[in-house]
Amino acid sequence: MSLISLTRETIGWKARDVLVDIDLHVEPGERIAFLGRSGSGKSTLITHLYRRLTAAGKAVSLIPQDHALVPPLSVFHNVYMGQLDRRSTFYSIANLIKPLKKEVGDIRPILSEISLEPEIFQSVEKLSGGQKQRTAIARAFFRGGEIILGDEPVSAIDEKQSARVLEAIRSRFQTALLALHNVDLARTYCDRIIGLKGNKIVIDAPAKSIERADIDSLYAA
Amino acid sequence: MIRSKRPSASRWAAKIAVAAIATTAFFSLPAETQAQQPTLTFSAIPNQDETHLLDRFNKIAAYLSKELGVQVKYVPMKSYAAAVTSFRNNHVQLAWFGGMTGVQARIVVPGSVAIVQGEEDPKFVSYMIANSATRLKEMKTLDNSIRGKTFTFGSKASTSGRLMPEYFLRQHYKEYPEKVFSRVGFSGDHTKTIELVESGAYDIGVVDYTVYNAAVKNGKVDTKKVSIIWTSPPYPDYNWSIRGDVEKTFGPGFIKKVQDAFLKMKDPELLSAFPRKSFIAASNKDFQIVEDNARKLKLLD
Amino acid sequence: MLGLILAPIHHLRPVRALAATLRAIHELFWALLFLQVFGPSALTGIVAIALPYTGVFAKVYSEMLEEADRRPDELLPPNTGAVVRFIYARVPMALAPFRIYTMYRVECGLRSSAVLGFIGLPTLGFELDTFFKVAKFENVAAVLIIYYVLIGTIRWWLRPVLLPFYLIGSAVLLFSLGGPPFELSNLLRFLTSDIVPQPLRNADLSLASTWSAFWTWLSMLLSNQAWPGLINTFLVTQMALAVTMIVAFLGFPLIVPRLTGKLGGIGGNVLLVVGRSTPEYMLVYIFLQMLGPSMLPAIVALGLHNGAIIAHLLGRQAEAITPNLRPDAPKGFNLYLYEYVPRLYGNFLAYSFYRWEIILRESAIVGILGVKTLGFFVDGVITEIRLDRAIILIGITVLATFVVDWIARAIRRRFKLSMNDRNSKERALVEP
Structure with missing residues (x-):
C-alpha cells in the first residue's frame, strides 16, 4: 500500500498555488530527495506531506527548515x-x-x-x-517513527557531519523524504530524486540513473 | 484556559514564594495561641497629628501596664474608620473614641461598653473658627453672616468636628451645609482644620475646643489670623470603650480594673496629654444623644 | 515593604472573566475594603496590590502569548496534552517580554505600595503623610528622595537572580513585623454580612416591603452619592485628559535634543522621569497641600503625571524619526510644527485614548484625598462603616471604567488609531 498517493493535485497557500497538478506516489521504505531552486515549492510540499501523514495517523517526524525550537529551553x-x-x-x-x-x-x-x-x-x-x-x-x-520528513535538514552543517546525519537518518527511519540543496549528498544517501521547477515535478527518477546535467537544469534560469 | 505562567527563569523564585507564603500563614495563624502572655492592645482615633499621639499614648501604655499587670501596647491609626474597624476586628480591645466613633464601635461590637470619659466630656463643645480676612465677628447664636463662605469640617466621623456641628447647623438653617456655604470640605483632623483656616484655604472651620485651646496655649496657632466666632451648645464626646470579651482573656473583673486605673490617674503629665483634668466614670447611655443625632443625620442606619 | 511589592507578582491565578473587574478596581479601593478585614497589616497591602495586578497580568501575558512564535507548538506531536504543550512550547516563547513586563510591574508595585501608606499601611506613603501633617517639609523631601533613588536604581537591584533572596527576606520581614492576627471570622463577617445591602441583611427576602426598602436605599445612594460622585469624577477626568494632552504635546520636545539641545534634553528627561514615576496619588496629595482643597490640584497633578508618560513615549518616537528628516529640514519651532507634530499626531491621539480609562480610575481614587469624586464618597461610607454602600459605589466606578474603555476602543477603531511600536514596556506605560 502506498504511503502517499497524489494524483493531479494542486498544493499551495491561500491565494497562491505553489505546485499545480502534481502526481506523487511514495512506497514504504523509499528514501527520496527533493531538489530545486529556493522557492520551487520544496518546503510547501514537505509541510503538506507532514500534515497529510499526521492526519492519516502515521508516526512521522519532521525537521522543519526554521527548526521551530524553544530558545530559552x-x-x-x-x-x-x-x-x-x-x-x-x-x-x-x-x-x-x-x-x-x-x-x-x-x-x-x-x-x-x-x-x-x-x-x-x-x-x-x-x-x-x-x-x-x-x-x-x-x-x-x-x-x-516510520517516516521522517526533513526540510533542508543539513543546510547549516558541514559536509562530513552532514554525511553522518544522513547516514543516521537512513538507519533510524524506514522511509525518508528530504528536501536537500546538496546534489551529491542527495545522490549518495537517497534512492530516488524528485526535481521541482515552475510549479511542476520535472524530474522523478532513481538516483542511480539520473544525470548530472538533468539536475543542473533544475537550477538554470 | 490557563492564561499566564511564570517565566521558567524564576520558577525557583515561584516555589520559594509559595513556601514563604505558607510559612507566613503557618506562623501567623497560631499567633493568638502563641502568646502565653496576652497583650492588651489599645488605640485611639487620630484626632490630632500623629507624633503628638504617639508620645501621649506610649506613656499611657506604660501606666496601664503597671496598673493592670498585663502587657499593654498602643497601635496608631491613620483614620477614624480604621480605629473603629480595628476595635471591631478585635485587633484592639480598648480605644479612646470620640462620641460618634464610640457609638459606631459599640454598635458593631455587641457587649462592648464605654467605661470612662474626661471630666470635660459630658459638656463638650465645638468652636467655629474663622480666618481674620473674613472679618467675621463672634456670634452668640448662628446667623447669616457665615452664609456663602467656604467651610471645613474635620474628619467625616468626628463628633466635635462634624456630627454635632452639622446637627446644629442643620437645625438652625434647615438646609444642608452644602447650601449654606459655598464649599464644604473635610480636613481629616482638628490640627489640619486649624492649619487650613489659618492659611486661608478655608474661611471657616469647626474644631474640638480642647485641641484648639491647647494649640493656642502652645503657640501653634497665630491668633491674629484665626479667631473663635461661635461656640456650640454642649454635648457628650470622648470616651474610653472596651470590648466585653476582654474578660475571657484577662479574667473576670478586668473591665472594672481598667476603669479604676483611669479613674485614679492623677499624674498631670498623663492627663494634660489628652488634655483632661481627670477621668470620670461613663456608661453607654451617656452617649444616647450622639447616637440619636447620628441617626437623624443618617450617618447610622 | 518588600513583601508588599514582591509577593503579588508571584501568586497569579488568572481567571479571564474576572480579570477585567479586578483590574478596574484601583488598588487603593481594594485596600480600603481589605482594611476592614485584615486591619492595617501587610496582608492587606499584599492582597490589595495582588488582586488588580492579577487582572493586569492575565490580560497582558495572554496578549504576549498570542503574539509569540507558535511554530514550536505546532510541531509538537499531535496528541500532546494542553498543559504540557503550554509550559514547554508556549510560555518559553514569550519569556522575554514576560520578563521585561514583570520587571516593569515591580516598579509599579513599588509605587502602589508607597501610595497605600496614605491610607494607613506602614509604607513610605505613611511616613510622607505623617511628615506633611506635622509640616516637617525637610523630612518630606528626604522621603521623596529615598523614593526616587529606589526607583532610579531599580535596574541595578532588581535582577531575576536576586528575586528569591528578596522573597525570603520579605517573608522573614513580614513575619517579624507581626501585625494584627488574621481571624477567619472577620473575613466571613465581611463576606456574608458587611457587604450585603443593609435593607436585605437579616430580612425576609420574600416580602415585597424588603425589596421596596432596598429600592429606596439604593435610589438614595445613587442620587445622593453615586451620581454627584460620578459627575465630578468625569469632570476631573475630562479636564485632566485635556491637561494631559497639552502637557504631552508641549512636553515631548523636551527630550528631543534636535529641538531643545543636548542640555535641554537631559533636563527634560529628568523632568519627565520625575513626572511619570511619582505616583499620581502622591502628586495629587502634594498639589493639594500646595494649592489648597479643590478639583484644581487633582486636575493639574493627574494631567502632569499622565502627560509626562505620553510625552516620554512621543519623545522616544520623535528620536526614532530624527535620522530620517531631510537634511534641509527647518529648525526650531517650525521643525516641531511641520516635521514632528504631523508625524506623531496619530500616536499621540492613540496614547491619549489609552490613558483615558486610567485617568478615570485615578480621578475616582483621588477622592479619598477630599476632592469630591467617587473616592470621596467611598471613603465617606467606609468611615460610616457601611461597606455595603462602599461595594456599590466601587461597582459604579467599575462600570464607568468599562464605559470609558468601550468608548475609547470604539473611537480608536473608528479612526484606526493604533500605536506603531508596541513593545511590552511601551504597552505597560500606556495601558492599565
Missing part, C-alpha cells in the same frame, strides 16, 4: 519534546524542573551520535546555527 528539553505526547503531564512538569535520569540516559546517546552531547544542558538560544539544526534533528530522532 535546553537542548535536552527541546529534544525531549519529541516524545511529549507519550509522557504524563505530571512527569513532564517534573522533568522540566529537573531533568530526569531516565530521559537524560535516553537522549544522551542520540546527541553523541550527532556530536552534540557536550551541549546537552545548554539553552538553545546560545547555540550556533549548526548546533540548533542538530538539536532539531535530535528531536526528530527521539520522536522516532
Whole structure:
C-alpha cells in the first residue's frame, strides 16, 4: 500500500498555488530527495506531506527548515519534546524542573551520535546555527517513527557531519523524504530524486540513473 | 484556559514564594495561641497629628501596664474608620473614641461598653473658627453672616468636628451645609482644620475646643489670623470603650480594673496629654444623644 | 515593604472573566475594603496590590502569548496534552517580554505600595503623610528622595537572580513585623454580612416591603452619592485628559535634543522621569497641600503625571524619526510644527485614548484625598462603616471604567488609531 498517493493535485497557500497538478506516489521504505531552486515549492510540499501523514495517523517526524525550537529551553528539553505526547503531564512538569535520569540516559546517546552531547544542558538560544539544526534533528530522532520528513535538514552543517546525519537518518527511519540543496549528498544517501521547477515535478527518477546535467537544469534560469 | 505562567527563569523564585507564603500563614495563624502572655492592645482615633499621639499614648501604655499587670501596647491609626474597624476586628480591645466613633464601635461590637470619659466630656463643645480676612465677628447664636463662605469640617466621623456641628447647623438653617456655604470640605483632623483656616484655604472651620485651646496655649496657632466666632451648645464626646470579651482573656473583673486605673490617674503629665483634668466614670447611655443625632443625620442606619 | 511589592507578582491565578473587574478596581479601593478585614497589616497591602495586578497580568501575558512564535507548538506531536504543550512550547516563547513586563510591574508595585501608606499601611506613603501633617517639609523631601533613588536604581537591584533572596527576606520581614492576627471570622463577617445591602441583611427576602426598602436605599445612594460622585469624577477626568494632552504635546520636545539641545534634553528627561514615576496619588496629595482643597490640584497633578508618560513615549518616537528628516529640514519651532507634530499626531491621539480609562480610575481614587469624586464618597461610607454602600459605589466606578474603555476602543477603531511600536514596556506605560 502506498504511503502517499497524489494524483493531479494542486498544493499551495491561500491565494497562491505553489505546485499545480502534481502526481506523487511514495512506497514504504523509499528514501527520496527533493531538489530545486529556493522557492520551487520544496518546503510547501514537505509541510503538506507532514500534515497529510499526521492526519492519516502515521508516526512521522519532521525537521522543519526554521527548526521551530524553544530558545530559552535546553537542548535536552527541546529534544525531549519529541516524545511529549507519550509522557504524563505530571512527569513532564517534573522533568522540566529537573531533568530526569531516565530521559537524560535516553537522549544522551542520540546527541553523541550527532556530536552534540557536550551541549546537552545548554539553552538553545546560545547555540550556533549548526548546533540548533542538530538539536532539531535530535528531536526528530527521539520522536522516532516510520517516516521522517526533513526540510533542508543539513543546510547549516558541514559536509562530513552532514554525511553522518544522513547516514543516521537512513538507519533510524524506514522511509525518508528530504528536501536537500546538496546534489551529491542527495545522490549518495537517497534512492530516488524528485526535481521541482515552475510549479511542476520535472524530474522523478532513481538516483542511480539520473544525470548530472538533468539536475543542473533544475537550477538554470 | 490557563492564561499566564511564570517565566521558567524564576520558577525557583515561584516555589520559594509559595513556601514563604505558607510559612507566613503557618506562623501567623497560631499567633493568638502563641502568646502565653496576652497583650492588651489599645488605640485611639487620630484626632490630632500623629507624633503628638504617639508620645501621649506610649506613656499611657506604660501606666496601664503597671496598673493592670498585663502587657499593654498602643497601635496608631491613620483614620477614624480604621480605629473603629480595628476595635471591631478585635485587633484592639480598648480605644479612646470620640462620641460618634464610640457609638459606631459599640454598635458593631455587641457587649462592648464605654467605661470612662474626661471630666470635660459630658459638656463638650465645638468652636467655629474663622480666618481674620473674613472679618467675621463672634456670634452668640448662628446667623447669616457665615452664609456663602467656604467651610471645613474635620474628619467625616468626628463628633466635635462634624456630627454635632452639622446637627446644629442643620437645625438652625434647615438646609444642608452644602447650601449654606459655598464649599464644604473635610480636613481629616482638628490640627489640619486649624492649619487650613489659618492659611486661608478655608474661611471657616469647626474644631474640638480642647485641641484648639491647647494649640493656642502652645503657640501653634497665630491668633491674629484665626479667631473663635461661635461656640456650640454642649454635648457628650470622648470616651474610653472596651470590648466585653476582654474578660475571657484577662479574667473576670478586668473591665472594672481598667476603669479604676483611669479613674485614679492623677499624674498631670498623663492627663494634660489628652488634655483632661481627670477621668470620670461613663456608661453607654451617656452617649444616647450622639447616637440619636447620628441617626437623624443618617450617618447610622 | 518588600513583601508588599514582591509577593503579588508571584501568586497569579488568572481567571479571564474576572480579570477585567479586578483590574478596574484601583488598588487603593481594594485596600480600603481589605482594611476592614485584615486591619492595617501587610496582608492587606499584599492582597490589595495582588488582586488588580492579577487582572493586569492575565490580560497582558495572554496578549504576549498570542503574539509569540507558535511554530514550536505546532510541531509538537499531535496528541500532546494542553498543559504540557503550554509550559514547554508556549510560555518559553514569550519569556522575554514576560520578563521585561514583570520587571516593569515591580516598579509599579513599588509605587502602589508607597501610595497605600496614605491610607494607613506602614509604607513610605505613611511616613510622607505623617511628615506633611506635622509640616516637617525637610523630612518630606528626604522621603521623596529615598523614593526616587529606589526607583532610579531599580535596574541595578532588581535582577531575576536576586528575586528569591528578596522573597525570603520579605517573608522573614513580614513575619517579624507581626501585625494584627488574621481571624477567619472577620473575613466571613465581611463576606456574608458587611457587604450585603443593609435593607436585605437579616430580612425576609420574600416580602415585597424588603425589596421596596432596598429600592429606596439604593435610589438614595445613587442620587445622593453615586451620581454627584460620578459627575465630578468625569469632570476631573475630562479636564485632566485635556491637561494631559497639552502637557504631552508641549512636553515631548523636551527630550528631543534636535529641538531643545543636548542640555535641554537631559533636563527634560529628568523632568519627565520625575513626572511619570511619582505616583499620581502622591502628586495629587502634594498639589493639594500646595494649592489648597479643590478639583484644581487633582486636575493639574493627574494631567502632569499622565502627560509626562505620553510625552516620554512621543519623545522616544520623535528620536526614532530624527535620522530620517531631510537634511534641509527647518529648525526650531517650525521643525516641531511641520516635521514632528504631523508625524506623531496619530500616536499621540492613540496614547491619549489609552490613558483615558486610567485617568478615570485615578480621578475616582483621588477622592479619598477630599476632592469630591467617587473616592470621596467611598471613603465617606467606609468611615460610616457601611461597606455595603462602599461595594456599590466601587461597582459604579467599575462600570464607568468599562464605559470609558468601550468608548475609547470604539473611537480608536473608528479612526484606526493604533500605536506603531508596541513593545511590552511601551504597552505597560500606556495601558492599565
